[in-house]
Amino acid sequence: xxGDRFERLLRDAAQDYHRPPETPREEMWRRIVAARARxxxxxxxQHRWLHWGLxxxxxxxxxxxxxxxxxxxxxxxxxxxxxxxxxxxxxxYRVAAAQYLSRTEALLTGFRxxxxxxxxxxxxxxxxxxxxxxxxxxxxxxxxxDGRLKALLEDLELVLAQIAQLPxxxxxxxxxxxxxxxxxxxxxxxxxxAIPAGPGPVRMQGAL
Amino acid sequence: xxxxxxxxxxxxxxxAAERALYDAHVDRVYRLAYRLAGDDELARELTxxxxxxxxxxxxxxxxxxxxxxxxxxxxTSVVLNGLRKAKRFRQRExxxxxxxxxxxxxxxxxxxxxxxxxxxxxxxxKGYRIVFVMHDVEGYTHEEIGAALGIETGTSKxxxxxxxxxxxxxxxxxxGEWVS
Numbered sequence: 001x002x003g004d005r006f007e008r009l010l011r012d013a014a015q016d017y018h019r020p021p022e023t024p025r026e027e028m029w030r031r032i033v034a035a036r037a038r039x040x041x042x043x044x045x046q047h048r049w050l051h052w053g054l055x056x057x058x059x060x061x062x063x064x065x066x067x068x069x070x071x072x073x074x075x076x077x078x079x080x081x082x083x084x085x086x087x088x089x090x091x092x093y094r095v096a097a098a099q100y101l102s103r104t105e106a107l108l109t110g111f112r113x114x115x116x117x118x119x120x121x122x123x124x125x126x127x128x129x130x131x132x133x134x135x136x137x138x139x140x141x142x143x144x145x146d147g148r149l150k151a152l153l154e155d156l157e158l159v160l161a162q163i164a165q166l167p168x169x170x171x172x173x174x175x176x177x178x179x180x181x182x183x184x185x186x187x188x189x190x191x192x193x194a195i196p197a198g199p200g201p202v203r204m205q206g207a208l
Numbered sequence: 209x210x211x212x213x214x215x216x217x218x219x220x221x222x223x224a225a226e227r228a229l230y231d232a233h234v235d236r237v238y239r240l241a242y243r244l245a246g247d248d249e250l251a252r253e254l255t256x257x258x259x260x261x262x263x264x265x266x267x268x269x270x271x272x273x274x275x276x277x278x279x280x281x282x283x284t285s286v287v288l289n290g291l292r293k294a295k296r297f298r299q300r301e302x303x304x305x306x307x308x309x310x311x312x313x314x315x316x317x318x319x320x321x322x323x324x325x326x327x328x329x330x331x332x333x334k335g336y337r338i339v340f341v342m343h344d345v346e347g348y349t350h351e352e353i354g355a356a357l358g359i360e361t362g363t364s365k366x367x368x369x370x371x372x373x374x375x376x377x378x379x380x381x382x383x384g385e386w387v388s
Contacts, residue, residue, distance in 0.1 A: 006382075010375060013322045014345050017329050020242035020251070023235050028252055029227070032259050039260070 061137065094196070097143055100134050101195045104156055107131060108188055111163060115175045128163035135160055152190050159187060211275050218266055230259055233276060236346075237283045243341050244287055245294075254290045258283040277355045280348075284356040288338070321382055328378035336371035343368050 111124050135157045144150045162178045182188060209217075209228065217225035237258050242251035262282050269278050329337060338357070342348040343364070348356070350364040357364070 006376075007372070009321070010325065010372075010379070011344055013325045014329070014340075016322045017326050017341070017345055018243045018246040020239045021248065023238045024252060025231070025234055028234065028238070028256055028259075029230060031252070032230070032256050032263075035256060035260050036263065039264075 057134070093142070097138065097141075098196050100131070100138060101191060103127075104131050104135075104160070105188065105191050105195060107163075108159065108182065108191065112179055112182060112188070115179050122166075125164050125166050128160045132157065132160040132164055148190075149194060152187070152194055155185050155187050156191070212271070215266065215269065215271070215275060218263065226263060229262075229275075233279050234259070236276075237279070240280075240283060240342065240346055241287050241290075243345055244338065245291060250290065250294055254287045255283075257290065258286045261286060273355060277352065280352065280356045281358070284338075321379070324379060324382070325375065328375050331378070332371055332374055336367050336374065339364050339367040340371035340375075344372075 107124065107127050114124070135153055138144065139150070139153050139157065144153060159178060159182060162174070162181070166174055166178075209225075214225055214229055218229055234255065238251060238255045241254040241258070242248065245251045245254060258279075262279055265282070269275070329340065332340060339353055342353050342356070343350065350361045350368075353359070353364040354361040
């Protein structure tokens with residue numbers, strides 16, 4: 001056999017190298033369709049959250065803006081939010097603020113619950129970053145003129161900043177410090193008290 | 209339906225066009241994945257990932273090359289990344305030293321050549337193995353290999369030549385028997 005013949009023999013023999021079976025077309029197609037549907041759903045959920053978050057942020061900015069304007073009063077006289085419950089601007093502000101407080105309460109409750117058995121998920125840090133921006137807007141709004149609410153917002157700012165800075169995977173000691181701070185300063189209790197009671201978005205009690 | 213129309217319809221979300229694109233290319237993608245992975249389940253996963261990614265990214269296909277060239281570039285990227293992650297093919301036990309110890313006696317039977325050739329291919333450096341499998345086993349041209357792997361055609365040719373040289377070397381005793 002010549003060198004060329006050996007080359008040919010090699011090539012022929014190589015056809016058996018990891019010889020594939022018949023292509024499982026239908027099964028793979030089903031799995032591709034399923035995988036794409038899962039990805040699509042994931043994207044939709046992300047979009048829904050994004051839209052929701054943007055909506056809340058827009059309402060907050062609008063509400064806080066209107067609230068600041070109306071709080072000054074028509075002749076530049078300052079009033080507190082709670083004293084002008086029937087003005088439309090104040091109403092928008094209170095709706096936005098109530099949504100913010102509810103979201104923060106949900107986040108902190110979830111964080112505290114998850115922190116007990118393990119380190120909390122990284123999604124808490126992302127949500128905390130988002131809420132931190134709103135907290136600073138709130139501190140700059142008429143709500144901060146209420147001493148009780150201002151103290152609460154300052155505590156929330158600190159806690160949210162701590163959660164936002166938690167490293168991925170979480171540090172058990174840091175998590176403990178945050179939950180200790182929450183307990184010692186009764187942040188959740190004060191937060192729940194500040195959230196207006198009632199079924200609808202427009203509530204007449206609480207700190208707002 | 210020509211390629212341009214097919215792409216336009218897939219981009220518009222036409223399910224039948226997606227299936228047509230899949231049917232036109234799935235055999236070649238699966239075969240390459242299987243040849244390189246040597247594992248049916250892994251080959252299926254890699255083929256699926258290739259098409260999921262291709263459908264997602266078809267919007268960025270600018271038509272500067274043929275769709276098949278672009279799709280095989282996606283496929284080789286997915287397959288090579290998948291193999292790196294799985295590392296299954298690296299764990300394959302081969303022992304060329306044992307194989308080269310065979311000498312004398314009658315010319316070895318062909319099945320033994322195939323077994324030893326498979327071991328020798330497994331032992332090739334990664335780049336050589338991929339080019340050898342694509343060209344000599346699956347029949348890709350050097351232009352296709354170059355486009356898929358992002359290398360020059362000349363590099364593909366050089367790697368193939370070195371791969372063959374290494375295989376000849378590994379199977380030298382067979383060559384001696386058969387050539388004489």
